[in-house]
Amino acid sequence: MDSAENPVRFTGIKLGPPKTVAAGIPAVVSSMRHILEEMNAFRGMKALLELNQKDGFDCPGCAWPDPDDERSGIAEYCENGAKAVAEEATTKKLTPDFFAQYPIAALGQLTDYEIGKKGRIAQPMYLAAGETHYKPIAWADAYKIIAGHLHRLSSPDEAVFYTSGRTSNEAAFLYQLMVREYGTNNLPDCSNMCHESSGVALSESVGIGKGSVTLEDVHEAEVIIILGQNPGTNHPRMLTALQKAKANGATIISVNPLPETGLMNFLNPQTVKGMLQIKTHLTDIFLQVKINGDMALIKAIALLLLQEEEKMPGSVFDQDFIAASTQGYENYIAHLKTQSLPQLMADCGVAPELIREAAQALFHKKKIVACWAMGLTQHKNAVATIQEVVNLLLLKGSIGKPGAGTCPVRGHSNVQGDRTMGIYEQPAPAFLDKIKTVYGFEPPREHGYDVVNAIKAMHSGRARVFIAMGGNFLSATPDTLFTAEALRNCDLTVHVSTKLNRSHVVHGKEALILPCLGRSDKDFQQQEQQFVTCENSMGVIQMSKGNLTPVSTHMKSEPAIICELAIALFGEDTRMPWAKYMQHYDHIRNDIEKVIPGFDDYNKRVRHPGGFYLPNGAREGRFNTYSGKANFNIAPVQTTPLAIDEYMMMTIRSHDQFNTTIYGLDDRYRGVYHERRVIFMHPGDIAAAGFHPGDMVDLYNYHGGKERVAYGFIIVSYQIPEKCTATYFPETNVLVPVDSVADKSNTPTSKLVVIKIKSTIINK
């Protein structure tokens, strides 16, 4: 097995019934267990007490916002936030002895779970060409190697600079400045695989690539539609917001191929009611769509709304809003009228009576919030589907007013902030103009590589140096073996990382691992403790200040690493005061304020407890599109033809992982314990194919005439629509074709991979 892949090693599956209620006491127990496995109780409590507090550190987990008002004094976090902290704040560390003991080939034989449990990277490590082991290296020598490679390239466009979404605003701003002064826009980021489709869709529809709602809007909404999202696992504190909305009378409609536990019922462990086992029922109407059935479903609902509106004009649609603030209404209505309701209902796979019930719930409501995540964004027609959701909101006038709007729920804790800071391969001309005015150099104008194009460029030799500010590029991206070839083709691969991962094992001819501080670590520069800032999913900028002593004195902060690298790279030949930036991060924020709109008085306002909101036109009903109005967009329903032995596969997260970081082997809510190599299938499909639950199978994809195989998965019978299957990423990323991407956003179609399932033949 290639060390790019997770080795096939079964861990002893145990199955139980899927849970019917999320959180509660088991969540508290799980939090504590994960913390205590990684550190002593004192360090653990110290970390948890400051997690998400106004003067503490921002949760390294997801991007769900903290409440603007009062925060709980003891537990402003969820189970998965605690796990994220446990993973980062662990006292286990990887000394040079560890790397001396393990040849890289041996590290490749570990599963992602085993790799992650090894601990924090504690010292810069270097792999020389042709060597089998990483060896310690001094920081200054590491920078020299990188600068040497970058200087030797025949064009700056032969280097790729990736960013994952944990990078702070300060580090992200400096990173893109360094990269642009060096001369390229090759700044792919995890967003390219995540909410890129939302950004593209929303920019076209409503003139801003971010969501429009605040937490307060979610609390006040009359109807909340949640599509393609599993908040119980991936944004657990969203359940608290949904609970509040329910208490205010909201109806919740969930659209998902799986009856996810967190969407159904919630026991809030932070309330007396929760402790007394009094659960809140969350979803009122569950629409179990087929994979990618969302477009057909939304159109069916819109058609039912139209029929009701036509009975009594003005009673369902917000005609004043449509007339004043939108464009394309007539064409959209004309398009809807060409659609066949029975066909749409059949295409989405949801029972007609449930679709009618959902439409009825919307008839006379004006305050609607639509939330979504990867179940919508990672499809070929993702942009169009998200725009169809926006069409629905526009019909109802449900944007730019309290209690209503768009809520793409972001993944990484600062993925939205990184974009705001200019981590983008297609920067706006206005942004580049501003850099030019402020710093006096001409930034490159040509668009750079996104993730998929970066992989292809490295594969074909057009890019030769790969540098990553965080993340796990190899395992997070599609077509693992192709991406592995791409990385191995590079002259140099560099990772600024907190933890060891598979991308360190699948490397270029030379490789560097540079250990950085995480959110929970204290960051001192010039004897003064620094803080950084982040932007959450709702556009709030807040400070984050770690409170734990770093486990090694050799680690540096991300801003310091970038500044020192820039000094090594540019010497005197630079327009930026790199040495000053790393002395005190206020200097970085002062410059962010000069370049990026919305950050006036940054240093002052961000010190205000709770931070500040960035301006957001759509939130205020101003649409910064080419027409100055919100746009209805029209796109056809797309279905995926399947042969009798083909299935659609979505790659999803278990409850015990953060992307490629595997916290544990249980998916408690779905009732799968101690095993990740599973494939969820409909019982009818299992029987029709002649399989049985528990059978071991291999999964195949043949996109573009190439065979891709993921070996060794156990069939789990599950309540999932026919012809739909689910597996966990990253194990099945070997099957996601690198050139199967979303239109316009170029996001890999990780939620719809066409597969064949074949019995595993032992000893093949």
Ligand SMILES: Nc1nc2c(c(=O)[nH]1)N[C@H]1C(S)=C(S)[C@@H](COP(=O)(O)OP(=O)(O)OC[C@H]3O[C@@H](n4cnc5c(=O)[nH]c(N)nc54)[C@H](O)[C@@H]3O)O[C@H]1N2
């Ligand atoms: N604990 C934890 N928290 C996380 C993460 C993590 O890995 N672990 N990851 C973070 C990141 S980077 C992100 S982007 C978010 C991801 O958050 P989610 O988007 O919630 O993550 P996924 O597991 O990819 O889940 C997608 C959901 O969409 C559903 N789905 C799949 N295909 C379709 C479809 O075609 N239509 C519909 N309607 N639904 C579909 C799946 O059943 C699943 O419930 O979470 C963030 N938070």
Ligand SMILES: Nc1nc2c(c(=O)[nH]1)N[C@H]1C(S)=C(S)[C@@H](COP(=O)(O)OP(=O)(O)OC[C@H]3O[C@@H](n4cnc5c(=O)[nH]c(N)nc54)[C@H](O)[C@@H]3O)O[C@H]1N2
């Ligand atoms: N098949 C499939 N593939 C997917 C997805 C899917 O749903 N299905 N989801 C996609 C999505 S939404 C995303 S966002 C991407 C995620 O892609 P990435 O962001 O590249 O992956 P992560 O697993 O989040 O990265 C984890 C690594 O980041 C490093 N790290 C953690 N904290 C820090 C820090 O503070 N600083 C630095 N410098 N490094 C740190 C650690 O070394 C850790 O091993 O994966 C995508 N891939």
Ligand code: SF4
């Ligand atoms: S909801 Fe997200 S940000 Fe909040 S504590 Fe949980 S993991 Fe952290």
Ligand SMILES: [Mo]
């Ligand atoms: Mo993400």
